[in-house]
Structures are given as structure tokens and as C-alpha cells.
Amino acid sequence: MKRKLHILLLTLTITTLTTLTTIYVPQVHAATLTLTINCKAQYDLGEQVIINGTLTQDGTPVTDALVTAQINKPNSTEPWIIRTSPTGNTSTVHWSLEITNLTTADSGGNPKTTFNRGEYLGFKVTIKNHDLTPHDAKLYVSAFYGNEIPFGIQKIWEGTVQAQEQKTITVWPVFEIPDNAPTGTAFATANLLTDTPTNGGFAYCPEKTSTFQIESSGGTQPPTPTTQEGTYNITFRIPDMYAKLGNYTVHVISYYPPLLAQNTTTFEVILVGDLTGPDGEPDGKVNMRDIALVARAFGSYPGDPNWNPIADLYPDGKINMRDIAIVARNYGKEAIP
Ligand SMILES: [Ca+2]
Ligand SMILES: [Ca+2]
Missing domain, CATH: 2.60.40.2550 (Immunoglobulin-like)
Structure with a gap:
């Protein structure tokens, strides 16, 4: 009888400890x-x-x-x-x-x-x-x-x-x-x-x-x-x-x-507005060559013989003063290509 009581008490103690452990030990959680x-x-x-x-x-x-x-x-x-x-x-x-x-x-x-x-x-x-x-x-x-x-x-x-x-x-x-x-x-x-x-x-x-x-x-x-x-x-x-x-x-x-x-x-x-250069490729400079490229396409629209999509800097399907203005804004600027 005494032995049984001991076992019961031991079991209760272990159960209590386990429960306490579960409650009080913070869960290991990897914060990110x-x-x-x-x-x-x-x-x-x-x-x-x-x-x-x-x-x-x-x-x-x-x-x-x-x-x-x-x-x-x-x-x-x-x-x-x-x-x-x-x-x-x-x-x-x-x-x-x-x-x-x-x-x-x-x-x-x-x-x-x-x-x-x-x-x-x-x-x-x-x-x-x-x-x-x-x-x-x-x-x-x-x-x-x-x-x-x-x-x-x-x-x-x-x-x-x-x-x-x-x-x-x-x-x-x-x-x-x-x-x-x-x-x-x-x-x-x-x-x-x-x-x-x-x-x-x-x-x-x-x-x-x-x-x-x-x-x-x-x-x-x-x-x-x-x-x-x-x-x-x-x-x-x-x-x-x-x-x-x-x-x-x-x-x-x-x-x-x-x-x-x-x-x-x-x-x-x-460099916005640098559309061309001496060899036909952008050259890191915005100057008269770039203005001229837009000017040649001035007034054009897709399908028009003068149409050049790269001149449509303000992309609205027509080449007008808005596109010229974007080149003019950076006129004279030079970058390191
Ligand atoms: Ca250029
Ligand atoms: Ca445009």
C-alpha cells in the first residue's frame, strides 16, 4: 500500500513537472x-x-x-x-x-x-x-x-x-x-x-x-x-x-x-535623349545629332515613311514638340558609356 502511494506520488510529481516544463520553458523559435x-x-x-x-x-x-x-x-x-x-x-x-x-x-x-x-x-x-x-x-x-x-x-x-x-x-x-x-x-x-x-x-x-x-x-x-x-x-x-x-x-x-x-x-x-552618335549608335552625348534624329521624324506616326520609334521619347505614337523637349532637356549632357 505504502509502495503504491509512493508510485502515485512520483507519477503525480513527474506529471506536474512535465506540465510546468511545457508551460514555462519558452518554445525554441528561430526569429527571422x-x-x-x-x-x-x-x-x-x-x-x-x-x-x-x-x-x-x-x-x-x-x-x-x-x-x-x-x-x-x-x-x-x-x-x-x-x-x-x-x-x-x-x-x-x-x-x-x-x-x-x-x-x-x-x-x-x-x-x-x-x-x-x-x-x-x-x-x-x-x-x-x-x-x-x-x-x-x-x-x-x-x-x-x-x-x-x-x-x-x-x-x-x-x-x-x-x-x-x-x-x-x-x-x-x-x-x-x-x-x-x-x-x-x-x-x-x-x-x-x-x-x-x-x-x-x-x-x-x-x-x-x-x-x-x-x-x-x-x-x-x-x-x-x-x-x-x-x-x-x-x-x-x-x-x-x-x-x-x-x-x-x-x-x-x-x-x-x-x-x-x-x-x-x-x-x-x-542618358535620356542620347539616341544616336557618329556611328549611328548612342555615344553618351546629347547634341545636334540627337535633335536631328527626332527632327527628321517630326510629325510622323506609325506607318508613316518618316516614323522612327526611338524618337518617340514621350511614347504616344506621334513625334512632336514633346519628344523634342525631352532631348532638349538633356542637351549638352555627357555621360561615360
Ligand atoms: Ca548622342
Ligand atoms: Ca511622342
Whole structure:
């Protein structure tokens, strides 16, 4: 009898433990982080590029993460643009490494915010390791005109930031202000990464931005992209002259501990209105040859002996001033085929 009671008690205990285990041990569940990416398929010279998407964990928007985008020119593995966007309010996030200051500088490392065309631009960047362990990092700086056309990117430092260390990096010269730079407000960005996004690297902290002037002071502030919760937004502009034509690759990455999400896409840069050239093929220039091609088809429609479908840039089945206007808009532009 006593033995039976013992068995009964043991059984009850095991049953209870099993039930408790079932209730209290959280189910092992592999969370998934998903990063989407959108941009147009084609951009003309001078056009603004907007790359955006959403970051979700198991379908729920992530509002306190960073997304870093790397854009490469056609047939290049080097970054042409690196920019980082938050996916919402990141003010309470603990960053292992942080860029605490970014200023444009002269040859002596002193802050300098007005530069002439042809003059060299340097940088002074302060980074801080908030952790008790060292971290390896790469520091990229970029320069943009106020209209978001990039004119330089450079890795200015790579190394280890010791635990709790604050490090100031001063580099000069980094970029030369181009002779054809638009005057007014321009801006620089700094991104502190584990590695480039195409190598699976991601940002340690938000991108730091600093404005400077080219020749004249004043002008308008560069646009600040707005993001909705759980979305990111990376913008820049295709150069309006001498842009490289072809397929650009876009790589986006986000690290939301302990998960990493990546995505890629491509877009093509085209020179709208470049319809022909000396050998009858588009030559990367919009000039009188291209205007003449549309003019020869002027007034025509499908079936007409003068009809030329490539002249129908405003595609409405007739060649008129609207088609001429599209060529005229890019008249004088040159690209790198
Ligand atoms: Ca042409
Ligand atoms: Ca037309």
C-alpha cells in the first residue's frame, strides 16, 4: 500500500513537472529578420535616387535599427556611396562604437567650413568605444553637394578602438573640391562600419553629417530624408555630367542583434535623349545629332515613311514638340558609356 502511494506520488510529481516544463520553458523559435529593398529600374543623369524598404522581425516593424546601403558603379567592387538610415527613433539604443563628432578640417586639422573650388578638404572625426571590449572598425567619409550628388568617398581609418577609448582621427587631404562644383552648402557624412556592406559589414552607429560651404556662404540646407517607423530611406542624386552609364548594384544590410538581414538590387543609369552618335549608335552625348534624329521624324506616326520609334521619347505614337523637349532637356549632357 505504502509502495503504491509512493508510485502515485512520483507519477503525480513527474506529471506536474512535465506540465510546468511545457508551460514555462519558452518554445525554441528561430526569429527571422527581413529587409526589403525598392528603387526604380532606371535613372537619368541628374535624377534623385530613392532607395527604401522595410525592416521586420517576424512580420513586426523594427523601429530602432540601422540600415546601411552600399552602391557600386558598373563593373566595380569598390563602394561609390555608403549611407546609413535609421528605421525609426534610435535615441535610446546603446551603440558599441559611436561617432561623437565630425568636422571638415584644414591641413592642420583645425575645423574649417568654407572651401574654394580646387581646395583640399580634410576631416576631423572623434569616435568612442562605449564597451568594455575592443572593437575593430572602418571609417568611411563621403562628400556631397547640397543637391545630393556625391563627389567623393574614402576610407580614412581602419583599426581597433580599445575598451572605453575615445579616438580622434585627423586626415588631410581627403577630397579636392572639383573645379565645376556648385557653390553653396555641401555636406559630408561619416559611417563607422564593421566592414563594407558587400563584405557583410554593418554600421556600428548612426551616420554623422556635417555641412560646409563651397566658396560662398549661405544657400539651402541639404534635404533631410524622413523615415516612417520600420522603414529606411537612402537618397542621393546621379551626377548631371559624366555619370557612368550601366547597371549599378545596391546592397543593403541591417544588424539587429543577434540577427543580420541583407538584400540587393540593381538600377540602370541611362542618358535620356542620347539616341544616336557618329556611328549611328548612342555615344553618351546629347547634341545636334540627337535633335536631328527626332527632327527628321517630326510629325510622323506609325506607318508613316518618316516614323522612327526611338524618337518617340514621350511614347504616344506621334513625334512632336514633346519628344523634342525631352532631348532638349538633356542637351549638352555627357555621360561615360
Ligand atoms: Ca548622342
Ligand atoms: Ca511622342
